[in-house]
Amino acid sequence: MQVNENFKPVIVAFCCNWCSYAGADLSGTNRLNYPANVKIIRVPCSCRVNPMFILRAFQKGADGVIICGCHPGDCHYTSGNYFTRRRITLLYSMLDFLGIERKRTRLEWVSAAEGAKFASVMEQFVSDVQKLGPNRRLEDLRCRKQ
Amino acid sequence: MLKISADRLNDLFNRIASEQTLYIPVDREPNTAEYRKYEDGMKLSESLNTVRSAKDFFFPQTENLAEFKVEGKNIEIKDIREESGDFVVFGVRACDARSFSILDKVFLSEPVDSFYKNRREHGTIITMACTRPSETCFCTAFGIDPTAPEGDVAVFADGENYFFLDRTEKGKKFIESVADMLEDGDTSKLEEVKEKTREIMKKLPLAGLGTDSFGGDKLNELFNSPKWAELSESCLGCGTCTFVCPTCQCYDIRDFNTGNGIRRFRCWDSCMYSDFTKMAHGNPRLSQLERFRQRFMHKLVYFPANNDGEFGCVGCGRCLSRCPVSLNIVKVMKTLEVKE
Amino acid sequence: MQEAMIKRAVQLLADGTVNRVMGWKRGEFVYDITPAVFTTAEELEKDFVCDDFTQANLSKYLVKESRKEGKILAFLKPCDTYSFNQLVKEHRIIRENVYVIGIPGGPKLDIEKIKAKGITGILSVENENYTLKIETIYGTETMPFSEAVSGKCSGCKSKKHVAYDELIGDDGEVLDSNRFDMVAKLENMTSQERFDFWRGELSKCIRCNACRNVCPACTCENCVFDNPKSGIDQKAAADSFEEKMFHIIRAFHVAGRCTDCGECSRVCPQNIPLHLLNRKFIKDINELYGEYQAGADTTSRAPLNNYNADDCEPSVVHERGVE
Numbered sequence: 001m002q003v004n005e006n007f008k009p010v011i012v013a014f015c016c017n018w019c020s021y022a023g024a025d026l027s028g029t030n031r032l033n034y035p036a037n038v039k040i041i042r043v044p045c046s047c048r049v050n051p052m053f054i055l056r057a058f059q060k061g062a063d064g065v066i067i068c069g070c071h072p073g074d075c076h077y078t079s080g081n082y083f084t085r086r087r088i089t090l091l092y093s094m095l096d097f098l099g100i101e102r103k104r105t106r107l108e109w110v111s112a113a114e115g116a117k118f119a120s121v122m123e124q125f126v127s128d129v130q131k132l133g134p135n136r137r138l139e140d141l142r143c144r145k146q
Numbered sequence: 147m148l149k150i151s152a153d154r155l156n157d158l159f160n161r162i163a164s165e166q167t168l169y170i171p172v173d174r175e176p177n178t179a180e181y182r183k184y185e186d187g188m189k190l191s192e193s194l195n196t197v198r199s200a201k202d203f204f205f206p207q208t209e210n211l212a213e214f215k216v217e218g219k220n221i222e223i224k225d226i227r228e229e230s231g232d233f234v235v236f237g238v239r240a241c242d243a244r245s246f247s248i249l250d251k252v253f254l255s256e257p258v259d260s261f262y263k264n265r266r267e268h269g270t271i272i273t274m275a276c277t278r279p280s281e282t283c284f285c286t287a288f289g290i291d292p293t294a295p296e297g298d299v300a301v302f303a304d305g306e307n308y309f310f311l312d313r314t315e316k317g318k319k320f321i322e323s324v325a326d327m328l329e330d331g332d333t334s335k336l337e338e339v340k341e342k343t344r345e346i347m348k349k350l351p352l353a354g355l356g357t358d359s360f361g362g363d364k365l366n367e368l369f370n371s372p373k374w375a376e377l378s379e380s381c382l383g384c385g386t387c388t389f390v391c392p393t394c395q396c397y398d399i400r401d402f403n404t405g406n407g408i409r410r411f412r413c414w415d416s417c418m419y420s421d422f423t424k425m426a427h428g429n430p431r432l433s434q435l436e437r438f439r440q441r442f443m444h445k446l447v448y449f450p451a452n453n454d455g456e457f458g459c460v461g462c463g464r465c466l467s468r469c470p471v472s473l474n475i476v477k478v479m480k481t482l483e484v485k486e
Numbered sequence: 487m488q489e490a491m492i493k494r495a496v497q498l499l500a501d502g503t504v505n506r507v508m509g510w511k512r513g514e515f516v517y518d519i520t521p522a523v524f525t526t527a528e529e530l531e532k533d534f535v536c537d538d539f540t541q542a543n544l545s546k547y548l549v550k551e552s553r554k555e556g557k558i559l560a561f562l563k564p565c566d567t568y569s570f571n572q573l574v575k576e577h578r579i580i581r582e583n584v585y586v587i588g589i590p591g592g593p594k595l596d597i598e599k600i601k602a603k604g605i606t607g608i609l610s611v612e613n614e615n616y617t618l619k620i621e622t623i624y625g626t627e628t629m630p631f632s633e634a635v636s637g638k639c640s641g642c643k644s645k646k647h648v649a650y651d652e653l654i655g656d657d658g659e660v661l662d663s664n665r666f667d668m669v670a671k672l673e674n675m676t677s678q679e680r681f682d683f684w685r686g687e688l689s690k691c692i693r694c695n696a697c698r699n700v701c702p703a704c705t706c707e708n709c710v711f712d713n714p715k716s717g718i719d720q721k722a723a724a725d726s727f728e729e730k731m732f733h734i735i736r737a738f739h740v741a742g743r744c745t746d747c748g749e750c751s752r753v754c755p756q757n758i759p760l761h762l763l764n765r766k767f768i769k770d771i772n773e774l775y776g777e778y779q780a781g782a783d784t785t786s787r788a789p790l791n792n793y794n795a796d797d798c799e800p801s802v803v804h805e806r807g808v809e
Contacts, residue, residue, distance in 0.1 A: 051738050052710075052718060055731050060405055072795065082793035089800040090741060090770055090790070094734060096803050097672065097766050099681025107800040137681055140727035142404045174690075176602040178757060194606065197755060198692065207692065208724045280606045281515055281623070346623055351514065351609065380521045380547065382699040386755050389692045398721055413722035419695070421712045421719070467601075470696045470753030471542060472518035480514075 009063035009129040011038045013122070014053065016046045018076040019111045020068030026115030034122040045069070046107075047080035051091045054105070058138040061145065064104045064129035068118070071109040081109070100138050103128045148321065149307040149331030158327055159184050159236070165323070166270075167233040169203065171196050181235065190237060194280050195462060199392030200242040201249060203235055204265045207389075207414050211261070211399070214408040226409075227261060230268040234320070240295035241285045241462035243273045245392035247296070248460070251453050252395050270320050273297030277343050282463030284352040284476060290460060292347065293340040304336040352461075352476060359484045362451025369443060373481050378438035380471050385416030387465040387474065388441070393458050396422070417441045442478045488536045490654055491561060491589065495534070496527040498559055504585050505556035508547060510540040516611050517597040521547055523558070536561065538595040538613060541636055543749050545569035545579070546702040552583040560584055563591040564658060565642070567649045568745035568781030569702035574649070575784040576743070578705050588650035588657065596636035596752070603629055638748025638761075641665030648782055665746065666769045669762055688729040690756040693722050697750035697760050703740035703780075710735070737763035742771060742790040745781040774798055 015021040021042045027034060043049055046069025057065050067088060069081040088107050096102045108121045150158055162168045168184040171191040179191035180198060215222045246266075253262035273295035276283075285292055294300065298317035302309040309331060312318040321328070347353060360368070388394045398415040401408050415422055417440045423430060431437045449458035465474040495507045511522035512535045521542050524530045543566045551558045562570055567588060573579040600608065600620060607623030616631040643665060645658020672680055698704045698711075710716040711732060723729040737744075737760075746768060750760040771778050771789045775797065778789050 052731075052735060055734065056718075059727050059731070079793065082795070082797065083790075085797050085800065086775065086790055086793055089774065089798065089803060090767060091734075091738060092800050092803045093770050094737065094763070094766060096677065097669075097680060097763075098684045098730060098734070099677045099679070101677060102804050105800075106804075138727065138730065140404075140725045142402065142409055142725055143406070145406065175757065176604065177598070178602070192604070208722050278606060278624070281608050346607075349623055350607070379523060382696065384694050384696040384699040384753075386694040386696045386753075389694045390755055400721070400724075402724065411724055413724060415721055416694075419712065419721070420708075421714070421721075424714070466514075466518065467597075468755040470700050470749075472513050472520045474518075476514055477520075 004133060007130060007133060008037050009126060009132075009134070010061055011035075011064045011066065011122070011126055011129060012057040012062040013038050013040045014043050014046065014049045014065070014067045015040050015110075016069040016076075016081075017042055017044050019070035019074065019109075020046075020118065022112035023068070023110040023114045023118040026112065027119040028115075030115045032115060032119040034119040035126040037126055038122050045075065045077050045080040046084040047077075047087070049084065049088070051087070054091065055138070058104075058135055059140040060143050061135075061139075063132070063135045064106070064125060066106040066108065066121075066125050068108050068110045068121075071111055074111065095138070101132050103132055104135060104138075147302075147309045147311060147331060147333050147336075148325065148328040149309045150328050151307050152303070152305075154327070155190065155308060156187070158324060159188070160186060161324055161327060162234055162236075165232075167231060168236060169233065170236045184236075194276065194278060194283075195239050195242070195464070197464070197468070198390060199245065199462065199464065200235060200238050200271075201245060201392050201395075203233070203269055204246065204262055205249060205253070205395060205397075208411055209261060209413075210409060210411045212410045214410070216407070227264075230265045232268050232270070234270045234272060236272045236274075237301075238271055238273045238295070238297060239276060239462070240273060240290050240292040241283075241460040242392050243271060243296040244285075244288070244290050244460045245462075246271065248393045248449075248453075248456065248458060249395055251456070270299070270316055271297040272299045272301055272317075272320075275300065275302045275340070275343070277303065277339060279343065279346055279350060280463060281351050282466040283347075283350055283461065284355050284463065285461035286347055286353065287355040287357055288457050288459060288461050293343050302336050302340070304333075304339045306335075307331055309333060309336055355476065355479060356483065357446075357457060357479075359482060360446040360450070360457070360479065361455060362447060365443075365447050365451070368447055368482060369439070371482055374435055374439045377473070377478055377481055378435045381418070381434055381438045381473055382470055383418050383420065383434050383437065384470065385414075385418050386468050386470060388416035388418060389414060390464040390468050392460060392462055392464070393445070417444070442475060445475065446479070487589070487655065488534070491536055491587070492530050492534050494587065494654065495524070495530055495559055495561075498585065499525075499527060499530075503557065504559040506551070506554075506558045507534075508544050508551060508558055508560040509534050510536060510542065510544075515608065517595075517608070523547075523551065536589065538611070539597065541592075541594045541596070541638065541752060543569055543700075543702060543747050545573055546700070546705065548584055549573060549578045549705055552580040554583075557583050557585055559587065561587050561589050562647070562650070563589060564645050564647050565591060565638075565745070565747050567647045568644070568779070569747050570781070571649045571784055572743060572745055572781035573702060573705070575781075576705075586650045586652075588647035588653045588655075590655040590658070591645055592639035592642065593631075593635040594639050595631070595634045598757075599634045599636070600629065603627075603633075605629070636748075636752065637759075638752050641748075643746060643779075649784075666765060668759070669765050669769050672762070672766075684730075685726070687758050688733060689726060690758055691723060691729050691733070692756060693720075693729075693732065694755060696753040696755065698736055700749045700753045701736075701740065701744075702747060702749070703743045703745070704736070733760065733763060737767060740764065741767040742778070742788040743780050744768065745779070774802070 179193040253259040276292035445458035507524040
């Protein structure tokens with residue numbers, strides 16, 4: 001597959017307030033680099049992410065969407081991320097079923113102590129999406145940047 | 147009358163398509179036809195009619211109206227309409243052909259809808275006479291003769307040939323433009339075919355459907371009829387009837403934030419929907435009974451009241467075959483009918 | 487069957503057990519049957535019908551009907567009882583106000599499949615030993631019964647009634663169906679092929695909302711797609727994205743609650759195989775979280791309202807099948 005080096009994918013990362021957002025913060029305070037294409041949206045819990053948010057992100061120009069939450073068992077609200085896990089598994093499976101490239105979607109568990117993991121996950125995800133090229137299968141043509 | 151033999155029909159299509167965009171009904175699946183842009187080799191559908199009506203050509207389901215861009219304190223308004231090129235729609239049935247004159251009354255009276263007008267001016271409608279009407283047909287109730295359709299050009303088939311008859315100036319010009327492919331033909335067999343179709347029309351189960359109980363002057367008795375409650379009881383409130391209907395013309399205007407500006411577009415709306423004509427104060431028709439009544443009152447009373455008695459239905463039968471729970475205008479008419 | 491049903495309904499009306507009967511009403515033709523509520527013996531005898539064309543699932547109407555004065559009698563086919571049970575479980579149907587008579591199910595006939603054979607001007611359809619004799623204005627036609635069986639019946643999952651107060655006819659068994667075959671076939675395609683398949687299907691959508699409004703699992707009083715406050719309300723797909731959005735979200739909202747009654751595909755005027763989206767969710771739930779049949783009972787927790795600490799990670803999606 002030909003990779004367009006000039007293509008800068010837009011990545012939306014939904015990060016849980018208690019773990020992953022703090023993890024992103026930690027990677028910053030540790031002066032670790034992660035790609036600037038990642039736009040973080042802070043949510044109170046990964047289970048706040050309505051499937052609609054993910055579709056909306058793709059509609060409005062995202063090339064990849066990643067959800068980050070506390071490790072299973074560590075949810076600030078006890079069980080939120082367990083529900084996230086089932087829900088997002090089914091949603092990603094459905095997107096795959098409709099022929100949307102499966103590497104555009106991802107879920108990772110990142111704790112507040114895992115600044116380095118946050119940076120490396122983002123690095124990896126951006127590079128995967130970079131290889132896929134711009135999102136064409138789940139885009140809204142009206143929203144394409146002119 | 148000028149004719150072309152059936153085996154040369156595709157040559158004619160190729161010729162038309164080389165000059166302007168041509169749309170013909172094509173079978174997607176058996177008995178499920180849709181209009182498609184003609185490409186070489188496409189086969190004209192033998193289905194009686196398309197699932198969606200032909201109104202799409204002049205009044206598409208969604209249509210962009212304008213775009214707004216805000217910079218500082220300035221708003222720039224851009225007209226983003228797509229000017230239509232010349233196009234031909236082939237194979238429109240008599241019912242759909244009549245629906246255009248109904249839509250014209252809405253969109254071409256003041257204030258003129260310039261989007262609709264633009265498409266209407268660029269379109270040439272070639273209608274086709276029916277030979278195998280279905281049990282769901284009742285166009286004759288509205289004074290339509292399926293063996294003599296309106297349109298710019300009417301086409302009649304006798305099994306071996308297609309005969310062309312111009313009905314308007316536009317149609318005359320069209321026939322002149324392809325006259326070198328047509329030849330004079332003997333119409334005696336055609337008359338037999340027409341006569342046979344008329345006989346079938348008389349035998350159809352809905353042949354006796356009358357419209358005497360309806361019209362602009364029957365507003366109060368129909369509006370207040372207690373029968374609406376029972377009629378509307380199983381209506382799901384979906385928009386199938388509205389969206390397959392060739393004469394339904396309600397639309398909504400909406401704005402969409404594209405991230406680059408605001409796109410204003412219009413899209414079909416349905417009086418069956420709970421958010422139809424929703425205003426700041428809420429919705430004027432709160433129950434499905436009122437919404438159901440609205441649709442049929444519009445077609446059978448309000449429309450004729452404003453348009454010299456012309457009904458807003460053409461009897462194409464689409465709602466009869468598509469309604470998920472088989473509710474339709476015929477059942478409404480038969481239930482509300484005042485029997486002598 | 488129809489006579490026995492009418493007889494029993496008249497009895498139950500007469501002895502005051504119920505004051506209304508939910509059934510199917512005869513139409514203009516042999517096939518255009520409308521769900522209806524009957525209140526008198528005369529109405530029942532005149533218009534009540536139960537035959538090869540009575541496909542419509544009556545369960546959803548009971549949401550409204552069970553909230554009215556008095557008890558209503560409802561005739562439910564096996565597949566309808568699953569929808570009924572699911573609605574009882576979600577407190578949408580008030581069980582005490584419904585008297586359910588279970589009746590044998592299909593296979594039912596789909597008039598579109600008869601018309602697809604080019605048969606038109608249909609006046610009557612008779613079933614003679616599984617050959618359909620169809621009288622039309624243009625003469626008599628015949629076709630095998632099996633070729634006219636409705637799509638929702640061809641993958642029948644169960645002949646068992648999961649909720650009833652009494653039965654007319656025998657109860658059946660849960661069947662081994664092949665209903666996931668098409669889903670599996672799609673799963674084994676490449677992602678480009680799947681994309682092309684769904685783009686072809688979903689682009690036909692006219693957003694009439696028939697699938698949503700007929701769906702016994704879609705009982706929200708105000709759907710997100712109708713609610714201007716939701717920010718995603720839409721009346722037509724203004725872009726191909728919106729076609730996908732509507733159908734993904736609709737399928738997702740009923741995931742784990744959809745009983746696979748097949749009404750969505752039955753009513754689609756454009757013949758989009760919408761049930762495949764729901765079946766995909768059902769298949770995934772069965773494979774990933776254990777067998778689950780929505781509506782089979784009124785007590786179990788729905789798969790999406792439940793979890794296990796050792797559930798699989800979403801990465802399974804990225805690892806299995808064909809990219």
